[in-house]
Amino acid sequence: MNEQQIERYSRHIILKEVGGKGQQKLFDGRVLIIGAGGLGAPIALYLAAAGVGTIGIADADDVDLSNLQRQVIHFTPDIGKPKVESAKEKMIAINPDVNVITYKEWVSAENINRIIADYDFVIDGTDNFAAKFLINDACVLAGKPYSHGGILQFDGQTLTVKPGESACYRCLFPEPPPKDAVPTCSQAGVIGVLPGVLGTIQATEAIKFLLGKGELLTNRLLTYNALRMKFREIPIKRRATCPLCGDHPTITEVKDELDAMTVCDLKES
Amino acid sequence: MTITINGKETAIPENPDRTIDSLLEELDVSQRLYVTVELNGEILDRTEYETAPVNEGDVIEFLYFMGGGA
Numbered sequence: 001m002n003e004q005q006i007e008r009y010s011r012h013i014i015l016k017e018v019g020g021k022g023q024q025k026l027f028d029g030r031v032l033i034i035g036a037g038g039l040g041a042p043i044a045l046y047l048a049a050a051g052v053g054t055i056g057i058a059d060a061d062d063v064d065l066s067n068l069q070r071q072v073i074h075f076t077p078d079i080g081k082p083k084v085e086s087a088k089e090k091m092i093a094i095n096p097d098v099n100v101i102t103y104k105e106w107v108s109a110e111n112i113n114r115i116i117a118d119y120d121f122v123i124d125g126t127d128n129f130a131a132k133f134l135i136n137d138a139c140v141l142a143g144k145p146y147s148h149g150g151i152l153q154f155d156g157q158t159l160t161v162k163p164g165e166s167a168c169y170r171c172l173f174p175e176p177p178p179k180d181a182v183p184t185c186s187q188a189g190v191i192g193v194l195p196g197v198l199g200t201i202q203a204t205e206a207i208k209f210l211l212g213k214g215e216l217l218t219n220r221l222l223t224y225n226a227l228r229m230k231f232r233e234i235p236i237k238r239r240a241t242c243p244l245c246g247d248h249p250t251i252t253e254v255k256d257e258l259d260a261m262t263v264c265d266l267k268e269s
Numbered sequence: 270m271t272i273t274i275n276g277k278e279t280a281i282p283e284n285p286d287r288t289i290d291s292l293l294e295e296l297d298v299s300q301r302l303y304v305t306v307e308l309n310g311e312i313l314d315r316t317e318y319e320t321a322p323v324n325e326g327d328v329i330e331f332l333y334f335m336g337g338g339a
Contacts, residue, residue: 037339061339071339127339150335157335172312177303177334185337195338221332232276234330239312 005097009051017213023051027097029210032056032116034107034135035125036083038185038195039149039202041073043123046203048091048098052210055091058103058115059083070192107131109254112138121206122146125199127185129176129260136161136169138254140244145209147202147217152183154191154226156198159217159236160205163245166218170251171239176260194226270325281323289329290318298331305332 001009001020012018012026029052033040036059047055063071063078063086071083078086084102091100103115107126112134116122122144124135132148139146140163148169149158161168201222208214221234243250271280274296281287281295289308293301306313307330313321323329 035338039338067339125338127337129334129336132336132338149338151337152335155333155335157333172305172332173334174315177300177336181303182300182334182336185339190337234307234332235310236307236312237310241314 005051008095008097012050018211022211022213025210025212026051026207027053029121029206030054030056030119031206031210032058032119032122033125034058034115034122034131035127036071036073036087037061037067037125037127038070038151038190039123039125039199040087041071042196042199043125043203043206044073044087044091045094046200047206048095048100050203050207051095051097052206053097054099054101054119056101056103056115056119057084057087057091058105058107059087060104060106070190070195072196107134107138109134109256112254113142116142116144119144121209123202123206124148125195125202129182130257132169133176133257133260134254137244137251139163140168140170141252141254145216147205149198149202151190151194151198152185153188154194156194156224156226157221158198158201158205159221160209162216162218166216167236167238168242168245170244171242171246172221172236174241174243176257179259191226194224197224197226272323272326273328275330287323288319289313289321289323292323292329293318300333303334306330307332 009023012023031052033043036057061083063074063081073090074086082104084104088100088102122139143163145162147160223232240247270283289306309328
């Protein structure tokens with residue numbers, strides 16, 4: 001580390017759980033963020049600021065005026081720009097040491113294995129069930145640890161998955177709900193600060209994973225309600241009947257959950 | 270009888286025939302057709318909802334789908 005880096009990361013380095021060695025682990029770390037929206041925004045900013053050496057960010061969308069109420073990595077002059085480009089500019093501006101790799105594409109069964117392959121840890125910041133189940137399946141099948149996050153209105157939930165060791169998303173929810181059975185944020189709304197809370201927790205998990213410190217949010221679902229300002233932790237277990245990581249899995253390769261895709265996904269893909 | 274639902278103690282009328290499925294209907298639980306139910310620490314398979322009885326002191330968690338993120 002040069003003098004400027006020692007200064008930049010000084011508040012990390014004085015932590016006994018981080019130190020110079022831990023900071024080096026962050027530099028050497030590779031984290032993929034899928035979704036450069038509400039959850040992805042604080043995740044990308046904090047991971048860049050923390051000095052995570054390689055950060056991938058995947059999203060096919062462009063910045064829209066209606067994003068700016070919560071997607072704090074995108075600014076008003078960015079409207080119309082690809083979200084991954086807008087995000088990359090801010091990440092590099094915060095920390096020029098960071099290598100940001102952009103994927104201007106939606107994840108699908110066709111590309112997800114290639115995209116996640118080079119990363120140590122994956123973060124789900126997507127806004128639809130098709131992508132959430134796909135990310136879970138791909139990460140579990142590839143043995144790649146990842147953080148799940150979901151938000152709606154004033155509620156959020158997050159879970160970290162260590163494949164083969166802890167419960168996966170399908171242990172909780174074996175299959176996606178039918179299309180349009182559960183509202184999305186664009187239909188039902190979301191309070192702008194909510195993804196800031198959840199995304200920051202997801203970024204914390206990635207950093208702890210890279211440092212090898214603390215206890216990950218595995219085998220417990222953390223739920224948050226902003227209106228009542230309540231966090232709850234629900235202990236969960238791997239399920240023998242899980243179709244993906246159970247005793248007799250029926251899912252052995254990634255597939256697109258076509259029934260869970262919204263009209264919007266289909267139009268975009 | 271008293272059960273705990275999502276961390277909250279809840280009084281419900283005595284009913285020896287009550288199952289998880291009938292409880293979901295009785296409480297008009299949102300996402301009723303898709304909600305995941307954890308009963309005393311064990312996530313139930315959906316096929317068990319119609320037969321799993323609800324007993325005094327049960328700790329029940331309803332786990333809801335949350336698909337947002339953008």
